[in-house]
Amino acid sequence: PAPVPVPAAARPLPYEAIPRSGRNAWLSLYRLWRSNSFQRFHLVMQRNFQRLGPIYRETIGTYNCVNVLLPRDAAQLFQSEGIFPRRMGIESWIAHRQIRNHKCGIFLLNGEEWRSDRLILNKEVISPAGTRKFLPFLNAVAQDFVTLMHRRISKNTRRSLTIDLYGDLFRFTLEASSYALYGERLGLLEESPNAESQRFISAVETMLRTTLPLLFIPPGLMRWVNTKLWRDHIEAWDTIFKHADKCIQNIYQEFCLGQPRKYSGIMAELLMQAELPLDSIKANVTEFTAGGVDTTAMPLLFTLFELARNPSVQTAIRREIAEAESQGPRELSKVLNSMPLLKSALKETLRLYPVGITVQRYPTKDVVLQNYCVPAGTLCQVGLYAMGRSPEVFSNPERYDPLRWLSKEDNSFKALAFGFGARQCIGRRLAETEMMLFLMHVLRNFRIDTVSKADIKTVFGFILMPEKPPLLTFRPID
Numbered sequence: 001p002a003p004v005p006v007p008a009a010a011r012p013l014p015y016e017a018i019p020r021s022g023r024n025a026w027l028s029l030y031r032l033w034r035s036n037s038f039q040r041f042h043l044v045m046q047r048n049f050q051r052l053g054p055i056y057r058e059t060i061g062t063y064n065c066v067n068v069l070l071p072r073d074a075a076q077l078f079q080s081e082g083i084f085p086r087r088m089g090i091e092s093w094i095a096h097r098q099i100r101n102h103k104c105g106i107f108l109l110n111g112e113e114w115r116s117d118r119l120i121l122n123k124e125v126i127s128p129a130g131t132r133k134f135l136p137f138l139n140a141v142a143q144d145f146v147t148l149m150h151r152r153i154s155k156n157t158r159r160s161l162t163i164d165l166y167g168d169l170f171r172f173t174l175e176a177s178s179y180a181l182y183g184e185r186l187g188l189l190e191e192s193p194n195a196e197s198q199r200f201i202s203a204v205e206t207m208l209r210t211t212l213p214l215l216f217i218p219p220g221l222m223r224w225v226n227t228k229l230w231r232d233h234i235e236a237w238d239t240i241f242k243h244a245d246k247c248i249q250n251i252y253q254e255f256c257l258g259q260p261r262k263y264s265g266i267m268a269e270l271l272m273q274a275e276l277p278l279d280s281i282k283a284n285v286t287e288f289t290a291g292g293v294d295t296t297a298m299p300l301l302f303t304l305f306e307l308a309r310n311p312s313v314q315t316a317i318r319r320e321i322a323e324a325e326s327q328g329p330r331e332l333s334k335v336l337n338s339m340p341l342l343k344s345a346l347k348e349t350l351r352l353y354p355v356g357i358t359v360q361r362y363p364t365k366d367v368v369l370q371n372y373c374v375p376a377g378t379l380c381q382v383g384l385y386a387m388g389r390s391p392e393v394f395s396n397p398e399r400y401d402p403l404r405w406l407s408k409e410d411n412s413f414k415a416l417a418f419g420f421g422a423r424q425c426i427g428r429r430l431a432e433t434e435m436m437l438f439l440m441h442v443l444r445n446f447r448i449d450t451v452s453k454a455d456i457k458t459v460f461g462f463i464l465m466p467e468k469p470p471l472l473t474f475r476p477i478d
């Protein structure tokens with residue numbers, strides 16, 4: 001019998017038929033560069049989806065990519081990632097490691113090298129057992145932040161404090177992640193935080209800010225032209241590595257003097273296990289140290305702002321915290337697991353303000369996205385910012401409503417702020433725990449208000465951040 005003809009609708013359309021954002025690759029790069037709209041990349045993507053639909057192809061300079069925003073296309077993409085998932089590399093970061101002869105951490109590794117480091121690190125950094133060990137360290141720092149705020153409020157006449165929390169949040173996240181990593185306090189929440197750590201924090205900011213324009217320029221050209229941008233980038237990296245090296249030296253000396261009996265942080269556990277060579281431990285712990293600052297500080301700032309302009313949500317979460325506390329002293333991880341509304345508030349913040357605005361993969365086999373055939377090896381990315389604000393995916397997307405995550409609705413492949421699968425963010429548990437403990441202590445001690453209720457404009461500086469930090473008011477709860 002003659003083969004049954006496949007109806008045209010079901011047969012996937014060719015790759016070339018995918019709608020395209022720009023005609024000419026170099027013109028697009030020039031336009032982006034001229035209008036400095038790298039910083040508005042997330043908004044450019046959102047507008048492209050509104051113009052072209054749920055899938056489009058982008059060619060900027062040498063960079064060619066297929067963009068999707070619907071959960072089911074994200075699911076398709078992740079199901080073809082293979083056992084060595086891969087993202088777009090950051091050439092300027094790799095170039096720095098080569099110039100300075102440093103090893104790369106898992107963020108920059110791929111294939112077997114990535115997988116062997118990742119499996120060893122998972123045990124101490126993201127596993128429930130590893131998280132339970134560093135959780136008390138994060139709790140101590142969150143309590144110290146509350147003490148710092150009380151001390152400041154008691155100093156001024158009015159029983160409240162209106163402040164730009166930007167700098168304090170960076171000090172909090174660096175203090176917390178450093179304590180969990182090295183088992184030592186930097187003293188950043190004291191009255192006079194030490195200058196060396198401040199230099200490290202601004203080096204991370206400089207490095208992230210200079211990464212963006214370098215993303216699309218081959219480092220060979222950058223090094224040859226040797227612009228100020230490149231020099232600032234390398235100088236920031238050197239400061240970052242020097243700081244991490246000092247912290248690592250401290251704990252390494254202590255470690256050589258004798259095995260510390262009790263848990264003293266992730267780094268000590270990795271040294272004790274001795275499954276990773278020292279230079280691999282250094283490369284990864286340096287990534288965690290630098291990657292643990294801005295990434296966690298920003299969602300805290302956005303959450304406090306949204307709770308300030310949604311007082312009924314703030315009250316509901318405060319009630320949930322009181323409820324969790326009233327069940328008597330329990331292991332901290334159990335207390336955190338009994339605050340689903342607080343955890344959903346963090347999900348809601350990351351929906352509206354995703355720290356990493358996209359998740360990228362190179363599929364290892366041909367994949368069909370929106371009925372188009374996308375060949376293996378094509379760079380694809382899920383536009384998290386556009387997905388989080390798409391009415392096709394979330395009802396009333398502009399509303400800050402944590403309850404949406406607790407409804408019976410099917411939310412699969414909608415909460416992708418930490419990525420997906422074996423290559424998802426390894427700092428996820430550290431970040432989630434740090435943010436939950438911070439918010440639990442802060443909301444139990446203060447009512448948060450904001451000067452202006454208007455939307456915060458966001459800029460993309462490799463991390464999604466506010467164009468202008470909001471002013472927040474803290475009022476002690478007696």
Ligand SMILES: C[C@@H](NS(C)(=O)=O)c1cncc(N2C(=O)c3ccc(Cl)cc3C2(C)C)c1
Nearest residue numbers: 107286287288290291295355356425462463
């Ligand atoms: C913002 C988001 N971009 S992403 C991974 O989704 O494309 C992201 C998520 N988690 C961690 C990071 N990191 C940093 O910020 C950072 C700084 C310095 C170094 Cl040595 C390593 C890092 C990493 C990559 C860990 C960045």
